Amino acid sequence: MARVVVDVVLKPEILDPQGQAIVGALGRLGVHGVSDVRQGKHFELEVGDEVDDEALARIADTLLANPVIENFTIRR
Amino acid sequence: MARVVVDVVLKPEILDPQGQAIVGALGRLGVHGVSDVRQGKHFELEVGDEVDDEALARIADTLLANPVIENFTIRR
Amino acid sequence: MALDTVELAANTADQPQPYAELGLAEGEYRRIREILGRRPTSAELAIYSVMWSEHCSYKSSRVHLRQFAEKKPPEAADKPVLLVGMGENAGVVDIGDGWAVTFKIESHNHPSYVEPYQGAATGVGGIVRDILTMGARPIAVLDSLRFGRLDAPDTHRVLPGVVAGVGGYGNCLGLPNIGGEVYFDASYAGNPLVNALCVGAMRADGIKLAKADGPGNKVVLFGARTGGDGIGGASVLASATFDDAKPSKRPSVQVGDPFAEKVLIECCLEIFAADLVVGIQDLGAAGLSCATTELAAAGTGGMDVDLDLAPLRDPTLGPEEILMSESQERMMAVVTPQRLDAFLAVCAKWEVLATVIGTVTEVSAEEAARGGRLRMRWHGETIVDLPPRTAAHEGPQYNRPIERPLDQEAINAHDGHNLPRPRSAAQLRATVLRLAASPNLADKSWITDQYDRFVMGNTVLAQPEDAGMIRVDEVSGRGVAVSTDGNGRYTRLDPYAGAQLALAEAYRNVATTGARPLAVTNCLNFGSPEDPAVMWQFTEAVRGLADGCRVLGTPVTGGNVSFYNQTGNTAILPTPVIGVLGVIDDVARRTPQAFRSDGALIYLLGR
Amino acid sequence: MPVRVGVVSFPGSLDDRDAARAVRIAGAESVSLWHADPSLHDVDAVILPGGFSYGDYLRCGAIARFSPVMQTVVAAARDGLPVLGICNGFQVLCESHLLPGALIRNDHRKFVCKEQPLRIENVSTPWTSSYRMRQDIVVPLKNGEGGYIADERTLAELEANGRVVARYLGGNPNGSYHDIAGICNERGNVVGLMPHPEHAVEALTGPGTDGLGFFLGVAGVQEAA
Ligand SMILES: Nc1ncnc2c1ncn2[C@@H]1O[C@H](COP(=O)(O)OP(=O)(O)O)[C@@H](O)[C@H]1O
Numbered sequence: 001m002a003r004v005v006v007d008v009v010l011k012p013e014i015l016d017p018q019g020q021a022i023v024g025a026l027g028r029l030g031v032h033g034v035s036d037v038r039q040g041k042h043f044e045l046e047v048g049d050e051v052d053d054e055a056l057a058r059i060a061d062t063l064l065a066n067p068v069i070e071n072f073t074i075r076r
Numbered sequence: 077m078a079r080v081v082v083d084v085v086l087k088p089e090i091l092d093p094q095g096q097a098i099v100g101a102l103g104r105l106g107v108h109g110v111s112d113v114r115q116g117k118h119f120e121l122e123v124g125d126e127v128d129d130e131a132l133a134r135i136a137d138t139l140l141a142n143p144v145i146e147n148f149t150i151r152r
Numbered sequence: 153m154a155l156d157t158v159e160l161a162a163n164t165a166d167q168p169q170p171y172a173e174l175g176l177a178e179g180e181y182r183r184i185r186e187i188l189g190r191r192p193t194s195a196e197l198a199i200y201s202v203m204w205s206e207h208c209s210y211k212s213s214r215v216h217l218r219q220f221a222e223k224k225p226p227e228a229a230d231k232p233v234l235l236v237g238m239g240e241n242a243g244v245v246d247i248g249d250g251w252a253v254t255f256k257i258e259s260h261n262h263p264s265y266v267e268p269y270q271g272a273a274t275g276v277g278g279i280v281r282d283i284l285t286m287g288a289r290p291i292a293v294l295d296s297l298r299f300g301r302l303d304a305p306d307t308h309r310v311l312p313g314v315v316a317g318v319g320g321y322g323n324c325l326g327l328p329n330i331g332g333e334v335y336f337d338a339s340y341a342g343n344p345l346v347n348a349l350c351v352g353a354m355r356a357d358g359i360k361l362a363k364a365d366g367p368g369n370k371v372v373l374f375g376a377r378t379g380g381d382g383i384g385g386a387s388v389l390a391s392a393t394f395d396d397a398k399p400s401k402r403p404s405v406q407v408g409d410p411f412a413e414k415v416l417i418e419c420c421l422e423i424f425a426a427d428l429v430v431g432i433q434d435l436g437a438a439g440l441s442c443a444t445t446e447l448a449a450a451g452t453g454g455m456d457v458d459l460d461l462a463p464l465r466d467p468t469l470g471p472e473e474i475l476m477s478e479s480q481e482r483m484m485a486v487v488t489p490q491r492l493d494a495f496l497a498v499c500a501k502w503e504v505l506a507t508v509i510g511t512v513t514e515v516s517a518e519e520a521a522r523g524g525r526l527r528m529r530w531h532g533e534t535i536v537d538l539p540p541r542t543a544a545h546e547g548p549q550y551n552r553p554i555e556r557p558l559d560q561e562a563i564n565a566h567d568g569h570n571l572p573r574p575r576s577a578a579q580l581r582a583t584v585l586r587l588a589a590s591p592n593l594a595d596k597s598w599i600t601d602q603y604d605r606f607v608m609g610n611t612v613l614a615q616p617e618d619a620g621m622i623r624v625d626e627v628s629g630r631g632v633a634v635s636t637d638g639n640g641r642y643t644r645l646d647p648y649a650g651a652q653l654a655l656a657e658a659y660r661n662v663a664t665t666g667a668r669p670l671a672v673t674n675c676l677n678f679g680s681p682e683d684p685a686v687m688w689q690f691t692e693a694v695r696g697l698a699d700g701c702r703v704l705g706t707p708v709t710g711g712n713v714s715f716y717n718q719t720g721n722t723a724i725l726p727t728p729v730i731g732v733l734g735v736i737d738d739v740a741r742r743t744p745q746a747f748r749s750d751g752a753l754i755y756l757l758g759r
Numbered sequence: 760m761p762v763r764v765g766v767v768s769f770p771g772s773l774d775d776r777d778a779a780r781a782v783r784i785a786g787a788e789s790v791s792l793w794h795a796d797p798s799l800h801d802v803d804a805v806i807l808p809g810g811f812s813y814g815d816y817l818r819c820g821a822i823a824r825f826s827p828v829m830q831t832v833v834a835a836a837r838d839g840l841p842v843l844g845i846c847n848g849f850q851v852l853c854e855s856h857l858l859p860g861a862l863i864r865n866d867h868r869k870f871v872c873k874e875q876p877l878r879i880e881n882v883s884t885p886w887t888s889s890y891r892m893r894q895d896i897v898v899p900l901k902n903g904e905g906g907y908i909a910d911e912r913t914l915a916e917l918e919a920n921g922r923v924v925a926r927y928l929g930g931n932p933n934g935s936y937h938d939i940a941g942i943c944n945e946r947g948n949v950v951g952l953m954p955h956p957e958h959a960v961e962a963l964t965g966p967g968t969d970g971l972g973f974f975l976g977v978a979g980v981q982e983a984a
Pocket residue numbers: 207208210217220238239240241242243282436437674675676708709710711712713
């Protein structure tokens with residue numbers, strides 16, 4: 001059993017309204033110094049030892065991320 | 077300028093319908109060995125050097141996470 | 153901690169118990185000991201504490217709510233309108249042609265303050281399950297909202313969250329939102345009101361009731377797993393102010409899963425259509441405690457439950473926590489052994505988890521006289537052995553002190569005639585503009601644009617109409633119209649007349665669509681019942697509503713009381729929210745608000 | 760024999776009954792298809808209705824894509840079966856790669872429900888053949904994740920080949936690139952549409968009957984064939 005983390009972020013060229021809204025809110029709150037925010041998804045998976053790197057990549061690529069608009073990283 | 081990552085996850089005792097849906101989908105996809113999934117949010121911030129740890133924690137606590145139901149971690 | 157079994161409880165009479173922390177008064181605790189003839193086990197204490205909370209037992213309001221039955225308008229004996237009256241999960245009204253509708257309004261005020269999105273979402277989820285439980289397909293929702301001043305900072309946290317939550321849950325269930333209200337007043341800062349109404353439709357012979365009949369029948373828990381949500385919430389979240397919430401009683405937020413509920417709805421409707429249940433109950437406030445005691449109390453009175461069998465989301469939960477958990481999207485059904493396989497097959501089709509956790513039992517005459525016998529086991533030991541009627545039906549009832557507020561005279565002494573009037577055209581213009589821009593009168597589409605009003609394809613009237621209208625029968629065009637109204641400021645000035653004004657407004661709103669008003673539901677939002685002035689407002693409002701309903705000929709079919717809406721000693725404006733439901737033979741004959749032809753004459757009716 | 764149009768129900772589908780009603784009003788026969796049943800039961804066309812399939816918690820349509828019925832729908836669509844995906848159905852079609860691009864959260868980050876003017880820009884698909892070219896219609900729009908996006912190359916290709924089937928008029932309601940409300944595949948048999956024509960088939964319950972054309976189209980085309 002191990003915990004694996006998969007982070008999914010929008011590709012840089014895709015607009016991220018949520019991130020933009022946070023930048024705007026920070027400004028209104030008087031917090032300065034944050035020039036950009038991108039929002040993505042964070043998954044924590046409990047996986048058995050039989051799940052190898054290849055299987056994980058497939059899970060991330062087919063289900064957790066949509067490769068048309070998103071990139072992902074896997075941390076074991 | 078530095079990139080800071082904030083991961084926000086639901087507190088362990090809070091129901092995570094998203095994660096549950098993914099576990100269910102994996103089962104239907106014939107992927108075995110993933111016993112649990114929790115879905116959270118992943119933020120990537122571009123911050124200036126003047127933004128210290130305390131300021132970051134405040135941003136995470138007030139804007140990025142909902143402390144009633146979520147915990148967060150900050151990685152610089 | 154060692155397991156607190158019935159056997160242990162019988163031998164350790166003097167062990168101190170945290171009844172006060174669980175919200176029970178000393179006298180209430182003593183009565184529990186009398187009923188049981190021993191001290192309660194901790195699991196039994198959990199059950200009584202939630203069942204006897206203000207929220208579940210209506211202990212301060214019940215003596216007054218009786219008026220709704222006592223003053224019920226007479227009905228034609230051959231054509232009763234009310235198929236199911238007050239006391240069930242929701243009342244059921246005959247609308248003709250073999251159709252029946254059920255509707256009810258309920259509050260989720262405190263949870264929506266703590267976590268606006270989830271509080272509002274689970275409020276919608278709860279009332280929808282109440283309607284489903286009656287055997288009906290939910291067909292529409294309405295929401296009645298009150299917030300602090302629009303420019304108050306906290307309103308900017310609460311309002312968007314509540315609206316997104318009502319929409320997020322209702323939209324995802326595929327229920328059109330056909331109306332509601334929103335008002336702003338400083339008194340609701342810190343105590344927003346989130347009242348949700350749901351309407352359901354069914355064939356009149358398809359009504360389902362919450363009772364566990366037939367010894368040997370199986371008790372099935374189905375839907376979501378039980379987690380640690382809202383433990384203690386029933387008595388604490390809904391019935392006490394936050395100010396005195398001890399850390400141990402801190403609310404734990406419930407998170408809604410609308411997808412699970414949508415699937416549960418379709419699953420239940422398929423189960424109803426195949427006639428697979430004897431009785432059914434949703435799990436709302438007080439969760440398993442409520443479902444088991446209420447089902448048993450309304451049936452034979454006997455039930456055996458094996459709590460170990462309840463599917464858990466959090467395996468560390470103890471039996472008391474399982475009994476008090478308010479996890480959403482759960483139902484409990486009573487099923488005959490012959491139909492069990494068919495029942496489980498429908499659940500499997502919808503991928504709904506279903507588990508037999510108990511059996512309906514026979515009770516002896518002696519046990520019946522005590523209020524039945526509900527037993528629960530945990531790890532092979534008996535941890536609950538109580539008469540369920542004492543928990544579900546025989547809770548404490550209080551006749552709380554009532555006193556007209558000292559300032560009632562003074563606030564009524566204000567005379568509007570002395571206020572300055574706009575005199576010039578410019579002043580008049582300024583007044584009109586101010587009124588049009590005031591949050592209480594301004595356009596509400598920021599809210600209603602977030603609600604799906606088209607889904608199901610039967611919405612005939614929705615925003616901005618005075619009442620929503622839904623087609624029930626696509627062939628005949630038979631339908632229903634519903635409106636909710638309430639005015640806290642009027643009610644503060646005169647609670648008796650204020651409740652009647654709200655009733656009259658909802659009644660008119662329904663009538664102007666062309667529908668015939670038939671029945672009333674209500675959500676009574678007030679401050680602390682322990683404050684005699686609040687209690688005066690409450691009793692006057694109830695009396696006004698009951699009298700008004702008698703005059704208009706529309707019975708009260710159900711509703712909900714929400715007390716303790718106050719910050720410190722300051723209560724919200726007394727806010728009875730009234731829902732009126734009417735029937736229309738053919739929705740094609742509805743009358744919308746807007747003028748429909750040039751040259752039409754305009755009449756002013758009334759005095 | 761009336762044309763048989765299958766309407767798929769996923770767990771969490773909401774507008775399946777509405778789509779079936781629209782099919783019937785258009786004079787075709789509606790056949791309900793279940794997500795777990797791979798058979799299409801000999802239907803002449805398929806509608807993937809609106810809703811929140813499997814809760815849509817991950818990404819809209821992401822999980823529905825893997826259902827048994829979708830395996831068959833994808834294959835049949837590649838062979839030319841007319842398929843219309845409405846709202847969530849559009850999302851499922853994109854996730855299934857039957858249509859290019861993706862649908863993301865509305866730019867204003869709220870759910871939006873309104874009566875939406877559209878312009879029909881392609882009348883050669885089986886679903887739009889009963890409309891006039893550049894006909895303006897009004898149908899309900901209701902979504903939280905209706906922003907259509909695609910890379911520049913895809914957008915250019917869609918525009919160049921007339922594959923934008925419908926475009927928003929009078930303001931962009933969700934941030935869709937090029938105001939795109941609906942697109943089709945290269946062959947034209949697969950159409951994805953964010954607004955809801957099935958909610959505009961009866962004057963009594965919708966903004967009008969402008970949406971009926973989508974269903975008349977498929978009923979008529981098949982009859983002629
Ligand atoms: N204001 C009210 N007017 C009429 N009936 C009420 C009112 N408040 C509660 N009731 C009735 O009391 C009964 C118990 O309340 P209920 O809301 O059903 O509790 P729960 O659903 O949490 O078990 C219901 O039948 C309800 O209709």
